[in-house]
Amino acid sequence: MPVLVMKFGGTSVATLDRIRRAAKRVGREVANGYDVIVIVSAMSGETNKLVGYVGETSPLYDAREYDAVVSSGENVTAGLMALTLQEMDVPARSWQGWQVPVMTTSAHSAARIEEIPTDNIMAKFGEGMKVAVVAGFQGVSPEGRITTLGRGGSDTTAVAFAAAFDAVRCDIYTDVDGVYTTDPRIADQARKLDKIAFEEMLELASLGAKVLQTRSVELAMRYKVKLRVLSSFEEMSDEAGTLVCDEEEIMEQNAVAGVAYSRDEAKMTLISVADRPGIAAAIFGPLAEAGVNVDMIVQNISEEGRTDMTFSCPIDQVARAEKAMDEAKESGEINFREMVADTNVAKISIVGIGMRSHAGVAAKMFSTLRDEGINIKVITTSEIKVSVLVDRKYMELAVQSLHDAFELEKA
Ligand code: ASP
Ligand code: MG
Numbered sequence: 001m002p003v004l005v006m007k008f009g010g011t012s013v014a015t016l017d018r019i020r021r022a023a024k025r026v027g028r029e030v031a032n033g034y035d036v037i038v039i040v041s042a043m044s045g046e047t048n049k050l051v052g053y054v055g056e057t058s059p060l061y062d063a064r065e066y067d068a069v070v071s072s073g074e075n076v077t078a079g080l081m082a083l084t085l086q087e088m089d090v091p092a093r094s095w096q097g098w099q100v101p102v103m104t105t106s107a108h109s110a111a112r113i114e115e116i117p118t119d120n121i122m123a124k125f126g127e128g129m130k131v132a133v134v135a136g137f138q139g140v141s142p143e144g145r146i147t148t149l150g151r152g153g154s155d156t157t158a159v160a161f162a163a164a165f166d167a168v169r170c171d172i173y174t175d176v177d178g179v180y181t182t183d184p185r186i187a188d189q190a191r192k193l194d195k196i197a198f199e200e201m202l203e204l205a206s207l208g209a210k211v212l213q214t215r216s217v218e219l220a221m222r223y224k225v226k227l228r229v230l231s232s233f234e235e236m237s238d239e240a241g242t243l244v245c246d247e248e249e250i251m252e253q254n255a256v257a258g259v260a261y262s263r264d265e266a267k268m269t270l271i272s273v274a275d276r277p278g279i280a281a282a283i284f285g286p287l288a289e290a291g292v293n294v295d296m297i298v299q300n301i302s303e304e305g306r307t308d309m310t311f312s313c314p315i316d317q318v319a320r321a322e323k324a325m326d327e328a329k330e331s332g333e334i335n336f337r338e339m340v341a342d343t344n345v346a347k348i349s350i351v352g353i354g355m356r357s358h359a360g361v362a363a364k365m366f367s368t369l370r371d372e373g374i375n376i377k378v379i380t381t382s383e384i385k386v387s388v389l390v391d392r393k394y395m396e397l398a399v400q401s402l403h404d405a406f407e408l409e410k411a
Contacts, residue, residue: 001125003167004034007136007158010044011175012232013077016084022173022232023084026131030090035125037165038092039136039158040081042073047137047151063108067138067148070109071097074135074154082133092131093124097138097146102157104139104147111139111147112215113156116164134161152213159216163223170225171241172212173232178242179204179211181408182259187400189409193257197247200257201227203351203385208262212244220244247353255358256350256406259399265295265347266318267377267389269310270325272337275302282334283309283325290324292317295347296380296389309336310378312389315343345377346395349387350402362386368405374398 006029008022029036041047050070054061078094085092100120104111121132136154139147149156155172162170177192179201184190196204198221205214211229220227230241247253273279280299287294296312313321318341328334355361365386369376374397378389390398403409 001033001035003037003165004029005037005039005158005162005167005170007039007154007170007172008041008232009154009174010041010046012173013040013081014044016080019077019080019084023081023088025232026085027088027090030130036131037121037161038081038131038133039154039161040074040077040133041136041154042077046073064145067108067146071138071146071148074137078133078135085131090131091129092133093129094133095121096135098140100134102139104141106141106143106147109148110150111141113139113149113160116160118164150215155213155216156219159219159225159227162225163219169228171228171230173230174211175231175233176211177231177234177240178229181257182399182403186396187403189403191409191411193242195243195245195250196257197250197353198244199247199353199384200351201244204258204260207260207349207351207387209260217244253354254352255354255361256352256408258351259402259408260349260351261395261399262347263392263395264315265312265345265389266315267310267312267342267345268318268321269308269340270336271308271340272306273309274335275305275307279334282328286324286328287321290320292321292324296378296387298378312347312378318343344392345389346392347387347389348395348398348402349385350406351385353384355384364405365402368401369398372397372401
């Protein structure tokens, strides 16, 4: 039998009634002739609650016990989903990560899946079981301890199972009906995309679109897993949702597929650093060692041998960045006059594989922002994206005007 992976997010299993509705969808896919692997998240709000318990009990917690606690939400929904399916006369059983076993690294709370042996579950399918319900987000380390995969990790569990079992598709059921050209809460013109390329989805996910965990898209791209994002609250149909797929499968390609934003960025500037060979290494080496995720970098033209160096990083890493730079200054590795943090910025990005073949996309972005009177503070580009930092108060305006300028409301 062909294998289908179906993943249900927290809102889709938030109550017993919703679990029943999800189970009905699973039942229909079984009737369509699939052996189904169902990956479940915890009921919505549950993981946050568990994370809160851990923090209250032990501020400097042991990461292994954190994982033991926060992985438990998925155990509940896996068991309940299996019971619900059994009540509907669908042969099903639940599996916790360690039972499969989902083998991961020992990086607790951010583990990576290393291997998923298929023999246990395939043997059960061979005996007539129709649905394997697997607790998402969790695995087991080489030391035999329970691990978790980072917030949103059930998406990655689902894609990893689809790859391991060579599934026909991986359907991700969530509370939105697909991937949009931008956040509909900001631009009401936002349009649901029927298809989006892996590369575009990867950029959008890492630039702030929250529909899929970035890691899951990386995996899907690497193993060519057909991913579909769809709502568990709408009627089932073959065209529902958004298909994340190879770019070859997308016929028409706009230059820009979507606009992403993130309000979690900060801009840091080191004023008056000596411009000499090795200065970038002397700055960004210590930042990397301190675990600061630097994204954009600009070095100004130097005057009399001194220059300003600007970079962006997540807002919650500003303190860490400042500490690393102060230490580097004290040790004499670098020398700057002042360090300025601007935490009132937002990053706006346009993304599209069509940029590879369309000229003038960046220029159009810049003139659109100019026409709105929005000043650009930092720019970065890649083959398929252009990102700018702007004052946070212009975030909505920037997203809306770019969405209009690139006519993303039109297919
Ligand atoms: N329950 C976990 C979380 O909230 C994993 C997931 O739902 O994907 O992060
Ligand atoms: Mg999620």
